[in-house]
Amino acid sequence: MTFRNLSLVIFSFIFYAWGEPLWIVLMLFSSLFDYGNGLLIEKWHGTHKAKIMLWVSIIGNLALLMSFKYGGFIWENINAIVELPFDKPTNSLPIGISFYTFQTISYCVDVYRGEVKAQKSLLNFMLFVSVFHQLVAGPIVRYQLIAGQLKSRSVNWxxxxxxxxxxxxxxxxxxxxxxxxxxxxxxxxxxxxxxxxxxxxxxxxxxxxxxxxxxxxxxxxxxxxxxxxxxxxxxxxxxxxxxxxxxxxxxxxxxxxxxxxxxxxxxxxxxxxxxxxxxxxxxxxxxxxxxxxxxxxxxxxxxxxxxxxxxxxxxxxxxxxxxxxxxxxxxxxxxxxxxxxxxxxxxxxxxxxxxxxxxxxxxxxxxxxxxxxxxxxxxxxxILLCIPWDEIYKKESNVYLKASAFNHYARPFMNVLLLLLCTVMLVDATYNPFIYFRF
Amino acid sequence: MHRINVILFLLMLAGGLSSFFLIPPKEISEDEKRRLATFPNLTWQGYINGSWADSVDLYINDHFPARDKCVEFADWLKYQKGLHFKDQEKIFVSQKKSKKENEAFDEEGMPLDTNMNFLDDFEEAYSGSMLILDGSVFPLNGGSPKMGRVFAKMVSQYAANLGPKTRVFSCVAPLSSAFIPAEKYKHYNGKNRATLQAIGNSLTNGAIFSDVLGEMNNHVNEKMFFSTDHHWNAKGAYYAYVAFCKSAGFQPVPLENMDRRVKYKFLGSLYQHTRDPSVRNNPDTMEYFIPRVKTSAIRYGKTGYKGSKSQVFCNSCSGGNTYSTFLCGDIPLIKITTGVKNGRKACVIKNSMGNAFTVYLVSHYEEIWVMDFRYAYQNLTDLMVTNEVDDLIFAVGMYAAMSNGTINRIRNLATQKGPPAPKPVKQNPTDTILPKEILVQPLIEDTLKQ
Structure with missing residues (x-):
């Protein structure tokens, strides 16, 4: 499992670093910051110190969000009232920051509440923060949902x-x-x-x-x-x-x-x-x-x-x-x-x-x-895709069963078709004609 | 079934990946009229700022296996989204390219920033909506009288600087929107006229207005623009030539006295832009007319005067390059010497629209310099004075008179620093047609080297 998690972390970081290598530092910081916070919150569970560490985590994560996501907005609004002595921050928004900061906040809160145990393995914690599937556009994955899967999970056909x-x-x-x-x-x-x-x-x-x-x-x-x-x-x-x-x-x-x-x-x-x-x-x-x-x-x-x-x-x-x-x-x-x-x-x-x-x-x-x-x-x-067919036809209904059976056999070929159609359309989106030759 | 699903999926990925590495990469996309991306060199700076990764993405996009086929299939696929009827009006909205200029004017209507980069003149005119009607594409734009006045001031300034010895002509072509064959869009003719009239009314210092649209309006029942390309055809350009002759005091040569040629299956720039199936199914036939005058031509690169042989007509230009038949395409600077022994010399400032027009001038001048204002960096004043040019003709499509950037680019021709113009040399005119062995591709490659 360690090897699998390690390779997933490495590839997740490569994936993240593809477009924005610099912001990998931010994600690393966020991982280490809340890994430490989680351990301390658990260590001092039930004491004021734990509460302080929880607030440290919340404020730290929100400060990250404020700096990188809302910095320009805050500057604009304050500057409209009082002229600020410095220029508007022009940081680009690090991809996925809204998602992984919320994930780590939820982790620390859950540890504080005693709903989950703090993650002892830094590798596993980094995997929770950085796993590439949901890093860019969510969903926001709560730690308690995948705590067990970080430690042990099986994959089958x-x-x-x-x-x-x-x-x-x-x-x-x-x-x-x-x-x-x-x-x-x-x-x-x-x-x-x-x-x-x-x-x-x-x-x-x-x-x-x-x-x-x-x-x-x-x-x-x-x-x-x-x-x-x-x-x-x-x-x-x-x-x-x-x-x-x-x-x-x-x-x-x-x-x-x-x-x-x-x-x-x-x-x-x-x-x-x-x-x-x-x-x-x-x-x-x-x-x-x-x-x-x-x-x-x-x-x-x-x-x-x-x-x-x-x-x-x-x-x-x-x-x-x-x-x-x-x-x-x-x-x-x-x-x-x-x-x-x-x-x-x-x-x-x-x-x-x-x-x-x-x-x-x-x-x-x-x-x-x-x-x-x-x-x-x-x-x-x-319209067909917006209709909740699974709510209309319950699982035990004939229609549902027939559709499931059809889906089971047709799906592999449908996947090939969907993949082909999507590839063709994505390639078409890169078509960039010029009126005159551009060299 | 799960195993089959997984295996099929993996096979798809493996097939795509291996064909990417096995199929040799192309260098140029003829359809897109651009050089395809090359694999970027990895540098620390490039990696850190993300530009290397972006370039790799671009490379993969450009060299995707069977990319052209994919684009073709995607066109077909997009067509299946709904129903289609003949004569169905469609509005096509092109993706806006980044605009590099502002629109600041001084109190006289002159642009404040004279060093602005210009967006491609075509993009200026066509980066809005286009109408697709029965397989033909028209821009939904009629120009801008305000910009027309700015253009006229620029032309008038040339007239003032060159003095009374040199005649300066404004010979601006309308947009094809002036001739949309549907009642609902007739007002675009008026919009084009308003812009061109603004040019005509604002010319001063003796600059002469050629009423191109007025002449073309006498022939509205004839096809004067291509359906699939943004240029006018040889007929449209001919009527502009007639208008020019009227304003210049020349007798236009009748089309019957020229040699008629025809090229078929021309799918031009607007098809590539819209990729609309109705446009694809309506390819243009290009007829063109060759004046019976012997000519020889020398082409120059962007900056120098080291010329190479060229021709007035490129007989071998075909397919998407059919319009390059006129002047062999957009060459920065061409010198044409004709068999007309009248000692008159002209200089044509043009964009691609001027190509089809310029070829008719060989019947009236002994020497013609043709400068594409977008690409030439030779000094125009120097060229005019050294070669004692009689007539300066601005033969541009209206889209050159629709933005500050393009007008400034033309204005800068007078002052830009190029090498000294060569002293006049006599050439022996031979033939008007480009020999078959000189193909367009070498011309493109030649442009690449410049």
Missing amino acids: EDISIGINRFCFGLFKKVIIANVAGELVQKYLENGFTDLSSAEAWFGIIMFSIQIYFDFSGYSDMAIGLGRMFGFHYGENFRHPYAAISVADFYKRWHISLGTFFRDYVYIPLGGNRKFQLRNIMVVWLLTGFWHGASWNFVLWGFYFGCFMIIEKLLEKYLAKTPRFLRHLYTLILIVFSRAIFYFVDFAQLKEFVVKLFASKYQSGDGFYTDLIEHLFWFILV
Whole structure:
């Protein structure tokens, strides 16, 4: 196991260092820092010293995040009030920092709470922090979930095969769905939207909703699949979020690892639903928004959801009596609209776009209808992929059993096909024609 | 079944990897008109700042096994996303390239920064939306009167500097958007006209305006631009030549008095840009007309005057390079000597749009210097004065008059430091056609060496 873990750590570091070799120092520091913190917290368990070490860990990790992710944002806002004597920090955002800092915070908190034992092996701890499957785009893997797997795990044909299935499907979601949606987003939202009709504006933002879901869940699928190939069993990160029937339901299905992190480490310690529930909800959502990016629009986005979570809480009885279809529709409209807040970092652009959504003076051009027709089969595929078939057809149902049997035999060939299609599309994305010869 | 799944997956990976190493790498992508990436040298600095890894990524992308086939298959695959009807209007949005210039003007409308790099003039005009209509591509752009005025000031400045002995002509070609064959887009003709009129109305110091669009508007029922390429065709260029002759006091040579040639299956730049199947299925046929005048041509590189033999027409240019038939493509500087013994000399400042136009001028001048403002670094004033050039003609596509960067580039031709222009030497005109043995590829390679 030591050899397997060592090779995984080495290759994870090579993977991480590929684009940003310098930031490997940061990850090494983070690993050593919380490895030491964990040991000390456990050693001084039940004493004030343990609490101090816990705060050292939390503050240290948040300081990393503040410096590298939010440094420029903080500088801009303070500088707007008081002119600062130094230039705006221009650090690039180290890949995965939002994920691995949260993982190490959760580790120290769990050790402090006595829910897990501190990891004695530095190698195993480094593997927990750096394992390449989920390093770049999550999911946020809690230490308690994989503590045992770090120490001992088995890999068999079935694990690798299931991992391959999941990986190929994730790649398909990213390349065939998210990237295509991204092209339409660029066309309708990125190239200026002065003459957009309302229909085109809604179309653009719906495409962004599709892009963001399939992109993120595609990465999560690939991470979960890769993990499985190496014997790690990560938790699910998405469960058909666009089938949700309320905002609260949506966030039980969307980026689950982040939601549970904030639930367990912020919402419950603040008092959960026992005291100041509405305040706790708002705090969690403002933090969730801020986690997504260093810009006020993300805070507004968190506030937007905080408000609707509170409204849903207050109107719970009435919502329960509302027909399911209407609840689904209401949720989808809220979610799609929220994507506009998420997308436009500039508030002036957001305002202009919202006007376009509801009261554009322009008519849709013929090119818009062409786009609808030319993507017709793709839209159908997207809708099919958004439907929670496993919730509709229970495991014991005939349909489920037949589909499983078909899947079992067809999957290897489907994987080959998906891999080929994705490769072709990825190669096509590198096609970079020039009008004149460029040498 | 799990084992089969794993084995198939591993075989796929192994197949891809081994073919990557077994298939010899290509150097140039003809379709993309660029040199493919070479494997980067590993340096500590490059590794630490990530540029080495980026270059390796680029190398792998460029040399992926069967890359061209993959791109072709991807085009087919993308076509399967939905339904398609004939005459279906499509809007294609090209990826924006990074813009290197700002748009700051002084109170007279002149750009503040005169040393700005220019983005490729084509990219300036076409980096927005394009309309695909029945297999033809049109930019949804009509130019900018404001930039037209800036262009006119630059041309007028040349007229003032060169004095009354030299005639200076503005012979700007409209965009193909002026001729979109659909009622809904007719207003683009007006937009093109507004830009060109702004140029015409702003010319001073005796600079002469050739009303190219006005002449072309007399022939709207004829095809004057390619469907798959961003250039005008020989007919479009001919009507510009007629407009020029009217403004220069020449009698245009009728097309019937020239030798007609035809080339087929031309898929030009706009097909490569859009990769749209309807455009692919609508390849252009290029007819062109060779004036019955003997010529000889010398081509020069970017900076010097060490010339090599060239020709006015490249008969062997075909496929994606069909448009290079005119002047053998975009050569920084060409000197054409003709059999017309009238002692008149012209200098044409052009981008690629000017190539198809310039070839008609051989009937009116004994000597023509053709300078591609994007690539030439010889000093224009020096060249004009030393060779006692009579007419300076700005024969550019309108996209050269749509950005500060390109206009500044043309302005800088007058002052840029090049070697002293050579004293006039007589050449013996021979033939207008490039012999078959001189192919385009050596021309490209020659450009590489410069």
